[in-house]
Amino acid sequence: MGFLSPLFLGGLLAAGLPVYIHLLKQHRSEPVKFSSTMFLERRTQSSVKHRRLKYIALFAMRLAIILLLALMFANPFVQRAVGSAGGGRKFVAIAVDNSFSMRTGDRLAQAKQAALSALSGMGATDRGQIMTFSSSVQFLTQPTSDKAELQRAIQGIQPGDGRSAYGEVSRTLRSMNQPDGLPVEAHVISDMQLTSMPTPFAELAIPPSTKLQLHAVADKREPNWFVESVNAPRSIFQPKKVRIQAVVGGAGTPPGELPVELAINGKVLETKKVTLTESGRATLEFFLPEAAYGLNRGEIRIPAKDSLAADDRFPFSIERKESSRILIVHDSRSSRAATYAAAAIESVPDAGYTVESLTSDQASNVAPSKFSSVILSDVGTLPASLESALNEYVKQGGGVFVALGSSTIARGKVPLTGETIRDARYASREGERFLTAGQVDKTHPAAARAGTLDEVRFYQISNVTTDKSARIIAKLSDGTPLMYERKIGEGKVLVLTSTLDNVANDLPLHASFVPLMEQSAHYLSGFDPVPADYSVDSFAELRSARDAGSAVDVLDPDGKRAVSLKESAAAQSIRLSREGFWELRRANGRNELIAVHADRRESDLEVIPKETLALWQGTGSRDGTGGGTSDQTTKPYSLWWYFALALFAVSIAESIFASRYLAAERETGNSLRRAA
Amino acid sequence: MMQRFLDPGVLASISGLELIAKTVVDGFISGLHRSPTFGFSQEFAEYRAYSEGDDLRHVDWNVYARTDRTYLKRYRGETNTQLTILIDASASMAYGSHKVTKIEYAKYLAASIAYMSNQQRDSVGIMLFDDEIRQFVPPSARHGQFMRVLHAIDKAETGTRTDFEKPFYHCMSFLHRRGMLVVISDFYAEPERVVKAMVPLRAHGDELILFHLLDPQELRPTFGDAALVVDMESGEDIEVTPEYMKTEYRQKIDGHVAAMKSEAQKAGIDYFMLDTSQPLDAALRDYLLVRQGRA
Numbered sequence: 001m002g003f004l005s006p007l008f009l010g011g012l013l014a015a016g017l018p019v020y021i022h023l024l025k026q027h028r029s030e031p032v033k034f035s036s037t038m039f040l041e042r043r044t045q046s047s048v049k050h051r052r053l054k055y056i057a058l059f060a061m062r063l064a065i066i067l068l069l070a071l072m073f074a075n076p077f078v079q080r081a082v083g084s085a086g087g088g089r090k091f092v093a094i095a096v097d098n099s100f101s102m103r104t105g106d107r108l109a110q111a112k113q114a115a116l117s118a119l120s121g122m123g124a125t126d127r128g129q130i131m132t133f134s135s136s137v138q139f140l141t142q143p144t145s146d147k148a149e150l151q152r153a154i155q156g157i158q159p160g161d162g163r164s165a166y167g168e169v170s171r172t173l174r175s176m177n178q179p180d181g182l183p184v185e186a187h188v189i190s191d192m193q194l195t196s197m198p199t200p201f202a203e204l205a206i207p208p209s210t211k212l213q214l215h216a217v218a219d220k221r222e223p224n225w226f227v228e229s230v231n232a233p234r235s236i237f238q239p240k241k242v243r244i245q246a247v248v249g250g251a252g253t254p255p256g257e258l259p260v261e262l263a264i265n266g267k268v269l270e271t272k273k274v275t276l277t278e279s280g281r282a283t284l285e286f287f288l289p290e291a292a293y294g295l296n297r298g299e300i301r302i303p304a305k306d307s308l309a310a311d312d313r314f315p316f317s318i319e320r321k322e323s324s325r326i327l328i329v330h331d332s333r334s335s336r337a338a339t340y341a342a343a344a345i346e347s348v349p350d351a352g353y354t355v356e357s358l359t360s361d362q363a364s365n366v367a368p369s370k371f372s373s374v375i376l377s378d379v380g381t382l383p384a385s386l387e388s389a390l391n392e393y394v395k396q397g398g399g400v401f402v403a404l405g406s407s408t409i410a411r412g413k414v415p416l417t418g419e420t421i422r423d424a425r426y427a428s429r430e431g432e433r434f435l436t437a438g439q440v441d442k443t444h445p446a447a448a449r450a451g452t453l454d455e456v457r458f459y460q461i462s463n464v465t466t467d468k469s470a471r472i473i474a475k476l477s478d479g480t481p482l483m484y485e486r487k488i489g490e491g492k493v494l495v496l497t498s499t500l501d502n503v504a505n506d507l508p509l510h511a512s513f514v515p516l517m518e519q520s521a522h523y524l525s526g527f528d529p530v531p532a533d534y535s536v537d538s539f540a541e542l543r544s545a546r547d548a549g550s551a552v553d554v555l556d557p558d559g560k561r562a563v564s565l566k567e568s569a570a571a572q573s574i575r576l577s578r579e580g581f582w583e584l585r586r587a588n589g590r591n592e593l594i595a596v597h598a599d600r601r602e603s604d605l606e607v608i609p610k611e612t613l614a615l616w617q618g619t620g621s622r623d624g625t626g627g628g629t630s631d632q633t634t635k636p637y638s639l640w641w642y643f644a645l646a647l648f649a650v651s652i653a654e655s656i657f658a659s660r661y662l663a664a665e666r667e668t669g670n671s672l673r674r675a676a
Numbered sequence: 677m678m679q680r681f682l683d684p685g686v687l688a689s690i691s692g693l694e695l696i697a698k699t700v701v702d703g704f705i706s707g708l709h710r711s712p713t714f715g716f717s718q719e720f721a722e723y724r725a726y727s728e729g730d731d732l733r734h735v736d737w738n739v740y741a742r743t744d745r746t747y748l749k750r751y752r753g754e755t756n757t758q759l760t761i762l763i764d765a766s767a768s769m770a771y772g773s774h775k776v777t778k779i780e781y782a783k784y785l786a787a788s789i790a791y792m793s794n795q796q797r798d799s800v801g802i803m804l805f806d807d808e809i810r811q812f813v814p815p816s817a818r819h820g821q822f823m824r825v826l827h828a829i830d831k832a833e834t835g836t837r838t839d840f841e842k843p844f845y846h847c848m849s850f851l852h853r854r855g856m857l858v859v860i861s862d863f864y865a866e867p868e869r870v871v872k873a874m875v876p877l878r879a880h881g882d883e884l885i886l887f888h889l890l891d892p893q894e895l896r897p898t899f900g901d902a903a904l905v906v907d908m909e910s911g912e913d914i915e916v917t918p919e920y921m922k923t924e925y926r927q928k929i930d931g932h933v934a935a936m937k938s939e940a941q942k943a944g945i946d947y948f949m950l951d952t953s954q955p956l957d958a959a960l961r962d963y964l965l966v967r968q969g970r971a
Binding site: 031032033034035036037038039040041 | 769770864907908914916924925
C-alpha cells in the first residue's frame with residue numbers, strides 16, 4: 001500500500017485539534033446562578049458514565065474525521081496484479097492536430113511524418129486508431145490492426161481552419177476504455193500552441209493506464225502578422241460611403257511598417273500602410289466609395305508573406321439592397337400619428353425602411369403584399385377592398401401593427417382581429433389624471449428594447465375584450481391590456497390599445513418610442529438579425545420557425561453543396577467548418593453571403609514550455625506499463641473512494657451526536673446563564 | 677394594539693420609568709371598558725352630613741342655602757388612600773431568564789401602580805428593602821411626590837438577603853394612618869413567617885396586597901443536563917439533575933405558591949402570583965379590583 005499524494009499526510013497533524021479541544025481544554029461545568037436554592041436538593045447525575053461515554057465517542061468521531069480526511073487526500077492505493085488481457089498487445093491511438101495554425105510552413109507534413117513513425121512501432125497484433133483534432137476530435141478510422149488503412153488515413157489528413165483544444169484530446173483519451181483491457185499508447189502530434197491549453201490544467205489529465213507521448217512539430221515561436229478583426233456593415237441601403245474598420249496585429253513580430261489592402265470582389269481598392277510596434281496592434285479605416293448592388297465579397301489583406309499566410313486575410317461580406325417599404329394607413333382627418341411613426345422608423349440608422357403614408361381612401365387600391373409590414377393608425381371603417389386585401393396579407397404571413405383611437409372605438413371592433421372594443425377609458429382629471437404601463441413582456445421581440453414604458457402617460461385607452469389566444473405584451477398598472485399580439489393564419493397582428501399621435505398619450509415623445517416602432521417593424525417584417533461576423537466552427541441558423549419545411553441550400557467556400565437534400569429541408573443550423581465565404585439560398589429566394597474567419601487565437605504561434613508538456617505527459621503512465629510489454633503487471637488501485645465513504649458516514653454520525661450533545665448543554669446554559 | 681406595550685419585553689426597551697408607567701397605565705386603561713368605578717375625574721358621588729373636623733372647603737354652600745343644613749360633597753376620586761409600595765430588592769430579585777429580570781418587572785409594576793394612584797391623587801410612598809430598609813419615601817400627596825417615588829424606584833438595586841420582618845416593623849412605626857400596602861417580592865421565605873410579619877399591619881387596619889413575582893424558569897425550569905446551581909443570595913452551590921428539576925422542584929415551588937396564597941387568605945391579605953413573562957395588565961387588573969373594593 002502506498003500514497004499517491006503523500007504530502008497530504010501532513011494533514012494528520014490536524015488531529016491535534018480534537019485532542020486539544022477534548023482533552024486539554026476539558027469541559028468544565030460552569031456554575032449557573034439561580035435565584036434561590038431554597039427548593040433544591042443536592043443530587044448527582046445518575047448517568048455520569050453515559051455522559052462520559054458520549055464525550056469519548058464524540059472525541060473519537062472527530063479524531064476519525066481528521067484522520068480520514070488526511071488519508072483521503074493522500075490518496076492511498078494498493079498494487080493489484082493485472083493480468084494483461086491482450087497478452088502483450090496494446091492499443092495505439094494517434095491524434096494529429098489539423099487546426100488552423102498547422103498551416104504554418106510544413107507543420108502538417110511534419111506531423112504526418114511523425115504519425116507514420118509512431119505507427120511503425122505498432123506490432124502486428126496491436127490495434128490502432130487515427131484521429132485529428134482541432135476544436136473537436138474527429139476519428140478517421142475505426143480501431144483496427146490494418147496498418148495500411150491507418151497509413152492511408154494519416155496521408156489523407158487535410159489542414160483545417162478550427163482552433164485546437166488539447167483539453168478535447170485528453171477528454172477523448174480518457175473515454176477510450178478498451179473493452180478487452182488493452183493498454184493504451186497515445187501519440188499526440190501537434191505544434192503545441194500555448195493558446196490551445198485549457199485554463200484548468202486538470203482537463204489535460206489522462207488515465208494512469210494510458211501512456212502518452214507528445215510529438216511537437218514546432219519548438220519556437222515564429223513571428224506572424226495577422227488581420228485580427230474587421231468591422232463592416234452586413235447590409236447597406238443608401239448609396240453612401242461605407243466605413244470599414246480593421247485591426248491588424250503581430251505575434252512575436254518586430255516593430256515595423258506593414259501594407260494593408262482592402263479588396264472587394266477580388267479587386268484591390270485601396271492600400272494603406274500601418275506602423276506596428278513589437279507584437280503590437282493597430283487599427284485602420286477604409287472607406288468604400290459605393291458598393292455594388294447585391295452580395296459583395298470583401299477582404300482585408302496583408303500582402304507581406306510570413307510563415308502563416310492564411311491569417312493574412314480577413315473576409316467580410318457587404319450586401320447592398322433596396323429598403324423595405326412600410327405602409328402607414330391613417331384616418332383622413334389627422335396625419336399626426338403617421339408623422340410620428342414614420343419619423344421613428346426612418347430615424348434609425350441603417351434600418352433599411354422607407355415609409356409610405358396614405359389615408360384609408362388612398363390606400364383602397366394598394367396591394368399590401370408589396371410592403372414588408374403595414375401600420376393601421378386609428379382607422380375607422382376601411383374600404384372593403386383594402387380590408388379584404390389586408391386579411392389575405394396577414395393570413396399569408398404578413399405583419400400589421402394596429403393602433404386604436406377614437407375612430408376605431410366608434411367602429412366597435414379591432415380591425416383584422418375582429419375583437420370587441422367595449423368602451424374607451426379616459427383618465428379622469430380629478431382621479432388618477434393619467435394611466436401608466438405596469439408590466440411589459442421583455443421576452444417579446446417587439447418590446448425587448450422598449451424599456452418599461454413607466455414614464456409614458458396614457459390619457460385614453462380602448463378596453464378590448466382580447467381573445468384567449470392573444471399574447472399580452474404590455475399591460476397598464478390596473479391590468480388592462482396595452483399592447484398584444486394575435487396570430488392570424490401565418491401572419492401576426494400587433495395591437496396597441498392607444499394611439500401614436502401624442503394626443504391620447506405622450507408615447508411618441510419618449511425615448512422608448514423609437515425602439516418600440518423599430519423592433520415592431522423588424523418583427524412584423526420578419527427581419528432576423530444576423531451576427532456581424534462568424535468564426536470557424538460557429539453555427540449559422542438556416543431557418544426560423546415559420547420557415548419549417550422549406551428547403552435551404554448552402555454552398556461552402558468552394559462553391560459545393562454543404563448540406564444533403566434531407567438536411568436542406570430539415571436542418572435548423574449548419575456548422576461553418578471552414579474559413580471563406582458561405583452562401584445561403586433561402587426558400588423565399590433571399591440569398592445571404594456569410595464571411596467566416598478562423599479564430600485569431602490560432603495566429604499566436606507561441607509554443608507550450610517543455611516543463612508544461614512534461615507535466616501533461618506525466619499525468620499518464622510513467623513506468624511504461626501502458627506499453628503492455630509484460631504479461632503480468634501490477635496496477636495501482638486507489639482507495640480514496642472508500643475513505644470518502646467512511647468520512648461521509650462518520651461526519652453524519654458526528655453531526656447527529658454533536659447536535660444532541662451540544663443541544664443538551666446549550667439548553668441548560670440558555671435557561672440559566674442569563675441570570676449571571 | 678396597546679396590549680403589545682404591556683409586554684415586559686417591550687417595556688424593557690423603553691427608557692424612563694415614567695414613560696413606562698404612562699405607557700402601561702394608559703394602554704391598560706384604554707383597553708378597559710368604560711366603567712364608573714374606575715373614573716379618575718372629580719366625579720360626584722354622594723352627599724354626606726358634615727361632622728366636626730371635616731374640611732369646610734368641601735361643604736356644599738348651595739345646599740346649605742336651600743336647606744339650611746351642611747352637607748359635604750364627595751367625589752369618586754376623593755378617596756385619599758395612603759399607598760405604600762414595598763419592593764423586595766434582595767439579590768434573588770436580579771434573576772431573569774428572559775429580557776426582564778424580576779426586579780425590573782417589580783419596578784415597572786410599582787411605577788405603574790404609583791402612576792395610577794398619583795392620577796387619583798392618592799398619597800404614594802415607596803420602600804425598598806432586602807435585609808435592611810434601603811430606601812424609604814414616606815407616602816405623601818404633595819406636588820412632586822410622584823417624581824420622588826419614581827426616582828427611588830429607578831435607583832433600586834438588588835442587595836443581599838431578604839428579611840421580611842424589618843420592613844413591616846418599620847411600616848408599623850412610621851405609618852400612623854391606615855392605608856394600603858403593596859408588597860412586591862419573590863417571597864423566598866417560609867410563608868408562615870412572611871405572613872406573620874404582616875399580621876400586625878393587617879390588625880392595624882391596613883389593606884395588604886402581595887404580588888409574588890416568579891420567573892418562568894423558576895416555575896418550570898428546563899434543565900437539559902446536570903448543573904451546578906449557585907444561590908444568588910447565599911452563594912451556596914448545589915448540583916442538581918434535570919430529573920429533579922422536572923419533578924420534585926416543580927412540586928415544591930407549586931406547594932410554596934399554594935402555601936403563600938393560603939396563608940395570605942387566612943390573614944385577609946390579597947395575594948397574587950405573577951409570571952414575569954406575562955404582561956402587566958393582569959397585575960394592574962388585580963390591583964384595581966382590590967382598589968375598587970376598598971374605595
